[in-house]
Amino acid sequence: xxxxxxxxxxxxxxxxxxxxxxxxxxxxxxxxxxxxxxxxxxxxxxxxxxxxxxxxxxxxxxxxxxxxxxxxxxxxxxxxxxxxxxxxxxxxxxxxxxxxxxxxxxxxxxxxxxxxxxxxxxxxxxxxxxxxxxxxxxxxxxxxxxxxxxxxxxxxxxxxxxxxxxxxxxxxxxxxxxxxxxxxxxxxxxxxxxxxxxxxxxxxxxxxxxxxxxxxxxxxxxxxxxxxxxxxxxxxxxxxxxxxxxxxxxxxxxxxxxxxxxxxxxxxxxxxxxxxxxxxxxxxxxxxxxxxxxxxxxxxxxxxxxxxxxxxxxxxxxxxx
Amino acid sequence: xxxxxxxxxxxxxxxxxxxxxxxxxxxxxxxxxxxxxxxxxxxxxxxxxxxxxxxxxxxxxxxxxxxxxxxxxxxxxxxxxxxxxxxxxxxxxxxxxxxxxxxxxxxxxxxxxxxxxxxxxxxxxxxxxxxxxxxxxxxxxxxxxxxxxxxxxxxxxxxxxxxxxxxxxxxxxxxxxxxxxxxxxxxxxxxxxxxxxxxxxxxxxxxxxxxxxxxxxxxxxxxxxxxxxxxxxxxxxxxxxxxxxxxxx
Numbered sequence: 021x022x023x024x025x026x027x028x029x030x031x032x033x034x035x036x037x038x039x040x041x042x043x044x045x046x047x048x049x050x051x052x053x054x055x056x057x058x059x060x061x062x063x064x065x066x067x068x069x070x071x072x073x074x075x076x077x078x079x080x081x082x083x084x085x086x087x088x089x090x091x092x093x094x095x096x097x098x099x100x101x102x103x104x105x106x107x108x109x110x111x112x113x114x115x116x117x118x119x120x121x122x123x124x125x126x127x128x129x130x131x132x133x134x135x136x137x138x139x140x141x142x143x144x145x146x147x148x149x150x151x152x153x154x155x156x157x158x159x160x161x162x163x164x165x166x167x168x169x170x171x172x173x174x175x176x177x178x179x180x181x182x183x184x185x186x187x188x189x190x191x192x193x194x195x196x197x198x199x200x201x202x203x204x205x206x207x208x209x210x211x212x213x214x215x216x217x218x219x220x221x222x223x224x225x226x227x228x229x230x231x232x233x234x235x236x237x238x239x240x241x242x243x244x245x246x247x248x249x250x251x252x253x254x255x256x257x258x259x260x261x262x263x264x265x266x267x268x269x270x271x272x273x274x275x276x277x278x279x280x281x282x283x284x285x286x287x288x289x290x291x292x293x294x295x296x297x298x299x300x301x302x303x304x305x306x307x308x309x310x311x312x313x314x315x316x317x318x319x320x321x322x323x324x325x326x327x328x329x330x331x332x333x334x335x336x337x338x339x340x341x
Numbered sequence: 342x343x344x345x346x347x348x349x350x351x352x353x354x355x356x357x358x359x360x361x362x363x364x365x366x367x368x369x370x371x372x373x374x375x376x377x378x379x380x381x382x383x384x385x386x387x388x389x390x391x392x393x394x395x396x397x398x399x400x401x402x403x404x405x406x407x408x409x410x411x412x413x414x415x416x417x418x419x420x421x422x423x424x425x426x427x428x429x430x431x432x433x434x435x436x437x438x439x440x441x442x443x444x445x446x447x448x449x450x451x452x453x454x455x456x457x458x459x460x461x462x463x464x465x466x467x468x469x470x471x472x473x474x475x476x477x478x479x480x481x482x483x484x485x486x487x488x489x490x491x492x493x494x495x496x497x498x499x500x501x502x503x504x505x506x507x508x509x510x511x512x513x514x515x516x517x518x519x520x521x522x523x524x525x526x527x528x529x530x531x532x533x534x535x536x537x538x539x540x541x542x543x544x545x546x547x548x549x550x551x552x553x554x555x556x557x558x559x560x561x562x563x564x565x566x567x568x569x570x571x572x573x574x575x576x577x578x579x580x581x582x583x584x585x586x587x588x589x590x
Contacts, residue, residue: 022501023475
């Protein structure tokens with residue numbers, strides 16, 4: 021048998037690994053990101069002459085479990101039509117047997133990269149509020165993300181905020197359009213185990229709620245995402261922020277789910293109040309703080325009054341002398 | 342996407358894959374068991390031999406005996422049947438067993454006395470030795486990484502051979518020849534679809550189609566071979582990433 025050189029070995033590895041788009045309308049451009057379940061490639065849609073992001077399973081899954089997860093992810097995203105959730109264009113099977121789905125290619129940076137670029141705290145909070153709104157929309161449709169973290173949030177070139185990677189999402193109630201889901205003509209072998217079993221740990225440690233870390237799947241509801249959003253907020257604050265901001269963070273990350281915001285909308289509303297310098301539900305202010313916040317909110321008016329008073333004092337002194 | 346996402350049960354129990362030689366190594370069916378042991382031997386003997394030569398600094402005669410002895414001993418004592426996929430990959434388990442075996446043999450200093458009643462496998466040690474002589478070991482690789490790299494190389498070598506056999510049996514040798522000329526081209530000459538088309542009397546588009554089909558078959562064979570020597574779905578996925586050099590990043 022012929023010796024395979026290192027160069028050829030690497031080439032053969034690439035051949036086996038790269039997606040075979042020959043049966044699709046896409047042309048491979050380059051790899052964008054690699055994850056535990058799949059890899060996202062940049063591809064060109066030859067029919068519509070545009071770039072798309074195509075997520076492809078890393079390796080064929082012998083039990084079809086990953087195929088089901090992938091199709092489920094595409095279906096979940098397709099069912100969530102919201103500006104904060106990347107739209108899915110297409111789903112199918114490659115010639116090499118791997119499941120793929122094509123979605124909008126978002127130009128921009130991940131939330132952690134955005135923060136590293138030195139975004140101001142106020143801008144970070146505005147983006148965070150947009151994340152909460154997208155998650156609240158998903159919750160309203162009975163979908164829990166379960167893996168919210170800065171790496172799964174994109175800030176587009178025009179400042180748009182998009183929540184990605186719904187691969188481990190949990191559906192609380194099937195509110196998606198059933199006809200639409202049935203129209204997707206990919207049916208892996210049926211299995212009774214296409215839902216996460218109790219005791220299974222899914223998510224990312226630093227951003228995972230305590231009930232999620234314990235694998236208590238039945239206990240996971242919207243508040244698990246609220247916890248993860250709190251952890252994202254904590255990352256965004258990076259030790260900065262006033263007491264109210266930190267209180268919002270603490271409430272969102274309360275150990276007991278009952279102690280948290282009951283929904284992402286509630287959390288979003290508190291962030292909105294924080295940005296508008298209004299009292300937030302997570303923090304009870306004392307009289308001084310109330311005055312401080314009022315002053316901060318009405319800075320222009322306060323400056324105007326102060327200027328007026330200074331002028332009056334100046335005139336009083338000058339008229340006496 | 343982020344590779345940190347953890348998907349898996351706290352006990353990391355996964356179902357056993359079908360057609361796994363590792364699973365069949367503990368089968369009660371003698372035929373299935375023997376076939377499984379043959380698969381393990383075929384898939385690992387060369388990396389094992391080279392690893393012994395490199396890590397244990399054994400000369401070629403000793404390395405041959407130790408390789409033969411290791412597999413004979415493991416099969417005789419059913420060592421591979423004790424493999425637990427929840428604890429390590431099979432590759433790591435085999436390498437650990439190998440280190441233990443060689444260390445014991447060295448201690449007992451009786452390795453050369455085993456010869457008489459030991460089962461001898463037909464293994465092409467001369468080819469392995471030629472490869473060692475022709476391709477010097479990179480000093481930056483530790484023995485474990487070297488073992489892994491040689492295992493990857495051997496898996497691809499076996500897959501190329503299986504693909505050649507498949508093309509031969511199905512009367513599609515032109516597919517293999519195109520694959521060999523384009524994807525296993527060792528010299529620096531520029532090979533294009535057009536030049537291959539001229540050489541084989543085919544349209545460039547046909548060359549493209551044949552190569553796409555060849556690569557598809559080759560990919561399937563590589564993954565089938567890997568599936569044979571992994572015990573669980575999880576191990577298969579992990580080893581596939583390792584084999585393809587695409588660990589999450």
